[in-house]
Amino acid sequence: MSDPLVKVEGVSKKFCRSLKKSLWYGLQxxxxxxxxxxxxxxxxxxxxxxxxxxxxxxxxxxCLGLIGPNGAGKSTLLKMxxxxxxxxxxxxxLNGRIGALIELGAGFNPLLTGRENIYINASVLGMNRSEVDxxxxxxxxxSGLQDFIDTPVQYYSSGMRxxxxxxxxxxxxxxxxxIDEVLAVGDLGFKLKCFNTMDQMLADTAIIFVSHSxxxxxxMCSEIMLFESGNTAFYGKDVAHGIDLYYNSFxxxxxxxxxxxxxxxxxxxxxxxxxxxxxMPIVKWMDDLxxxxxxxxxxxxxxxxxxxVILDKEQKPIASFTSGRIDITGMQHNDFDxxxxxxxxxxxxxxxxxxxxxxxxxxxxxxxPLFRAKGVCSFQISDTIDIWAPMRFxxxxxxxxxxx
Amino acid sequence: MKKEFxxxxxxxxxxxxxxxxxxxxxxxILNGRELAWRLAVRDITAxxxxxxxxxxxxxxxxxxxxxxxxxxxxxxxxxxxxxELPYPVYVLTGTMLWSIFMDALNAPLQDSIASKAMLxxxxxxxxxxxxxxxxxxxxxxxxxxxxxxxxxxxxxIHPDWHIAFFxxxxxxxxxxxxxxxxxxxxxxxxxxxxxxLLSMAMQFLMYLTPVVFPMPESGWVALLFQVNPxxxxxLTTRDWLTGFTxxxxxxxxxxxxxxxxxLLVVLLIYRLVMPILIERMSA
Numbered sequence: 118m119s120d121p122l123v124k125v126e127g128v129s130k131k132f133c134r135s136l137k138k139s140l141w142y143g144l145q146x147x148x149x150x151x152x153x154x155x156x157x158x159x160x161x162x163x164x165x166x167x168x169x170x171x172x173x174x175x176x177x178x179x180c181l182g183l184i185g186p187n188g189a190g191k192s193t194l195l196k197m198x199x200x201x202x203x204x205x206x207x208x209x210x211l212n213g214r215i216g217a218l219i220e221l222g223a224g225f226n227p228l229l230t231g232r233e234n235i236y237i238n239a240s241v242l243g244m245n246r247s248e249v250d251x252x253x254x255x256x257x258x259x260s261g262l263q264d265f266i267d268t269p270v271q272y273y274s275s276g277m278r279x280x281x282x283x284x285x286x287x288x289x290x291x292x293x294x295x296i297d298e299v300l301a302v303g304d305l306g307f308k309l310k311c312f313n314t315m316d317q318m319l320a321d322t323a324i325i326f327v328s329h330s331x332x333x334x335x336x337m338c339s340e341i342m343l344f345e346s347g348n349t350a351f352y353g354k355d356v357a358h359g360i361d362l363y364y365n366s367f368x369x370x371x372x373x374x375x376x377x378x379x380x381x382x383x384x385x386x387x388x389x390x391x392x393x394x395x396x397m398p399i400v401k402w403m404d405d406l407x408x409x410x411x412x413x414x415x416x417x418x419x420x421x422x423x424x425x426v427i428l429d430k431e432q433k434p435i436a437s438f439t440s441g442r443i444d445i446t447g448m449q450h451n452d453f454d455x456x457x458x459x460x461x462x463x464x465x466x467x468x469x470x471x472x473x474x475x476x477x478x479x480x481x482x483x484x485x486p487l488f489r490a491k492g493v494c495s496f497q498i499s500d501t502i503d504i505w506a507p508m509r510f511x512x513x514x515x516x517x518x519x520x521x
Numbered sequence: 522m523k524k525e526f527x528x529x530x531x532x533x534x535x536x537x538x539x540x541x542x543x544x545x546x547x548x549x550i551l552n553g554r555e556l557a558w559r560l561a562v563r564d565i566t567a568x569x570x571x572x573x574x575x576x577x578x579x580x581x582x583x584x585x586x587x588x589x590x591x592x593x594x595x596x597x598x599x600x601x602x603x604x605e606l607p608y609p610v611y612v613l614t615g616t617m618l619w620s621i622f623m624d625a626l627n628a629p630l631q632d633s634i635a636s637k638a639m640l641x642x643x644x645x646x647x648x649x650x651x652x653x654x655x656x657x658x659x660x661x662x663x664x665x666x667x668x669x670x671x672x673x674x675x676x677x678i679h680p681d682w683h684i685a686f687f688x689x690x691x692x693x694x695x696x697x698x699x700x701x702x703x704x705x706x707x708x709x710x711x712x713x714x715x716x717x718l719l720s721m722a723m724q725f726l727m728y729l730t731p732v733v734f735p736m737p738e739s740g741w742v743a744l745l746f747q748v749n750p751x752x753x754x755x756l757t758t759r760d761w762l763t764g765f766t767x768x769x770x771x772x773x774x775x776x777x778x779x780x781x782x783x784l785l786v787v788l789l790i791y792r793l794v795m796p797i798l799i800e801r802m803s804a
Contacts, residue, residue, distance in 0.1 A: 143797055143800070155533055196641075196799075200530055201640075201796065202796045202800045205532050207532070208531050211529075212528075217643065217644070228571055241556060241643060242645075243552075246555065
């Protein structure tokens with residue numbers, strides 16, 4: 118339990134951007150490999166470090182999430198761990214059977230049936246015939262493809278292929294499991310099933326998990342490594358913080374106006390705050406949050422209904438609220454009058470993070486929008502702790518009717 | 522999935538620990554046997570599931586080239602020297618055996634290219650691809666041989682007890698083909714030029730091997746025929762099949778010995794450089 122199953126020390130890997138050069142270097146590398154060259158690996162013209170000096174350790178029962186933008190080096194690291202390519206520097210030590218859910222359904226031949234392909238794929242993954250004979254029914258049951266098992270795999274949908282592939286691969290009992298974004302196409306029911314399987318595996322396995330889906334990462338991982346162009350930008354047990362840093366690495370989206378009717382003009386929406394970082398208002402957890410919109414409305418409009426949606430960094434709606442019908446007849450004097458509308462929420466209990474605000478303006482609830490825009494303003498909630506969930510409630514706690 | 526219980530990956534070349542590499546290679550062949558069988562069955566089934574003529578394709582090509590040569594010789598456009606066997610039998614056996622050799626030669630590169638996606642995503646014994654290629658050549662070769670033997674009987678050639686050695690001859694052709702093909706595979710996976718050059722060179726080589734022409738008696742061309750290592754393989758195998766006593770048994774054995782050692786070397790190289798190839802071709 119105490120000995121690490123995976124030990125990665127200062128591992129680096131270089132890659133070449135140009136194909137012609139890459140092939141030529143490949144030829145040189147083959148020659149070097151054949152004469153047993155032990156030269157220090159340095160960058161040749163056109164090369165860069167795709168993975169640069171990465172180190173970590175992983176024990177049984179731990180799950181490391183590898184996150185980062187496309188091309189940051191996550192998959193390259195996984196390929197080195199899987200022994201497909203060699204590191205250019207450093208050392209990788211693995212203790213135990215290695216399983217990889219990297220390419221599901223490898224070796225599937227589209228012309229052959231699901232039944233035939235189960236045997237082929239299992240064989241590619243290192244299972245022998247008698248092992249598959251024993252597990253065959255279990256694999257088919259798990260995949261839920263009983264009706265299609267004698268159909269050629271070329272008539273399967275991509276989701277069905279992944280189902281079959283995962284059903285086979287999940288029968289392996291590895292000590293170290295490498296997973297690379299394989300479940301993206303499965304339907305929700307199957308994804309949940311896969312997660313349960315992986316949860317069960319985790320007890321006696323060290324898992325390394327590459328994904329762009331932060332909900333999956335936060336659900337699975339006990340530690341996290343954030344990659345930025347080959348480097349480790351963050352490594353630690355604070356998964357929520359790692360995810361936060363990952364989101365921060367993307368620039369904020371500008372606002373997009375979807376609908377703009379006649380006689381109404383949105384001037385600005387702001388969140389007043391005492392503190393700003395890079396122009397973004399900072400609101401402390403449990404402080405009051407105020408959203409202020411300034412709009413110009415002409416006299417034709419007698420009523421207004423203002424709605425806000427607060428979204429997290431994944432653009433997932435967290436809260437939505439509307440003013441209801443506001444009678445503005447007495448507030449207008451000129452053709453175009455500016456209205457300042459404020460919405461205040463006391464003791465805001467959103468979790469730490471950056472949020473953006475969408476706005477919808479209509480004449481009344483359920484009416485066609487006069488104005489609709491995404492990302493009209495954004496604000497940040499500051500808090501002492503990182504959590505993954507979107508809300509942190511300020512609960513009243515009692516033990517045996519005694520307030521804490 | 523690997524069964525080793527401690528795995529270490531470092532940048533250094535594994536050729537510095539040749540015995541370990543050799544051991545890994547043999548366990549790769551051992552562990553890859555079943556996979557190789559599966560892959561071969563997969564490819565053969567798939568190959569015949571989408572054709573209407575099925576097994577007939579194995580014989581159409583050599584038959585076509587036999588007819589071409591018999592026609593060329595018969596009309597006097599090309600004058601082939603005298604052969605001890607009736608000329609159609611000579612060409613038919615020659616082209617069939619040559620096509621088995623060519624299948625074996627093309628298999629390592631073709632199968633490695635076809636397995637690119639698998640090679641670059643999954644760690645399985647790489648030797649299985651080569652082994653599966655040999656199984657496929659054996660299967661297709663078996664069909665061809667069945668057809669030649671039937672044709673021989675029809676043409677009035679009756680093989681004698683020498684035919685017991687004939688399978689050995691076929692194996693030697695497959696051995697030579699696999700060794701040669703595997704030798705070019707690593708570079709061929711990087712540069713597609715190699716595949717093209719190889720098929721061109723092989724066309725040329727066929728005319729320096731007693732496939733459609735008998736061996737010239739003298740001159741510098743005769744010397745080329747003699748130094749060509751494929752000459753004793755083709756001649757001996759054909760002699761065994763058609764009931765002649767082979768005249769090049771010594772060179773036959775020497776070539777096979779050399780090929781066997783070379784096969785081990787190229788198999789080692791294949792395993793050694795695979796990570797570099799995957800790095801350059803990985804999808």
